[in-house]
Amino acid sequence: MFFSEEVTCRHGGETLTACYQCGTCASSCPVARLDSRFNPREVLNLALLGEKDEILSGDAIWLCTSCFNCQERCPQNVEIAELIFALRNIAIEAGNSPNIYADFGGALIADGRIVAISKFVEKKREEFGLPPLKPVGVEDLNKILEATGFTKPEKTEASK
């Protein structure tokens, strides 16, 4: 399957082929003007051209802040921020991601939260007069993750 088809049949990837490379996204991007490794128009171009390896092994897709400025302004209604998520999903399935995603995924599976609540925090809450925290539906959450094929990202030596 051509890579652009692989992307368009994924959740979030559906709108890729509507991109006509006008660059409105790049001119709206808060990161592209500061960091030469990321340009949303180039990422979409690489996806359209089928440069799968370059996308999956490179830094670019991880440098999007998910601010949705580009998606808001795209004249073709390309859902660019969601496309970046779809490309990240493919990269993670292929075993490529910055190590921080292993922490997020691990915490979600273990606690149903991505930021841990320590005993210290619970004590502090009491001091501030905040109500005790309610239980988290972590069992249900794990069933949902399983049913939707959630892969926990693994840490790699090469990644930072």
Added chain:
Amino acid sequence: MKSYAIFLGCTIPARQPNYELSARKTLEKLGVELVDLDNFTCCCPAPIQSINLESSQAVAAYNICLAEEAGLDIVALCNGCFESLAMANAALKKDKKLKAHINEVLAKVGKEFKGTIEVKNFLQVLMDDIGLEKIKEKVTKPLSSLKVAPFYGCHSLRPSKLLQLDDPERPQIFENLLEALGAEPLEYRNKLKCCGGLLKGISDDTALELAREKLANTSKAGADCISTLCPFCFVALDIGQIQVKGKFQEIYDLPILHYSELLALALGVAPEELALRSHKIKADKVLEKIA
């Protein structure tokens, strides 16, 4: 009295008692009842959407189902939670095929998304359920002479098609709610651009550069403080100032206050009741100015 299920998410209960405390106190004072429901999980925001978009949407839908069962609309304080939940809610209400698919997943945990509730952020609750006039009436300590740079953050506004908070290029809701407190909302360069928060741990230099720009632009506009809606924007700009000082030797000394904290002060809540000590950049300058 209007009741809401309060959605705290992960970061606020773990790190920002100042946000939760001020939000609870102000909504209570304004006659909104907050209900803490069992079993809410992480909303599955961008970092989890990056791992699996479909899982994230299904988990967001699960959380909405819990509120549907209780017959309550949700108020989400964090922009990340608001976006994840409001996007899923709007997408599932619109798209029958998607809804059927997600409901197949939810059936495994005995839930069904029906589409019967609304997901709102803190500003929307104030605007829709209380209104500017009533807020003005309740203000006992107007924030006159306070120049505030409102910072919406990204995920309160965009994608606007699904979130529908306000005009994504020229929003006014935050400004209007600041004016209702007697404060002067400021315009500043790149107001609607990202704080860089979500790049932390991935590209710390770029993340800090985005926060630094925000601090420079709001200072230049003459702000006494920046007001935020999102715990990530708060951290990026509050702790960010310590990092900017270390790396660039630039000192802004600009307090960051969530809108709920400014609201609490204007409604006459004593500063000691607000966990202001959890701010890295102390709010003293703001307190002196409004005293």
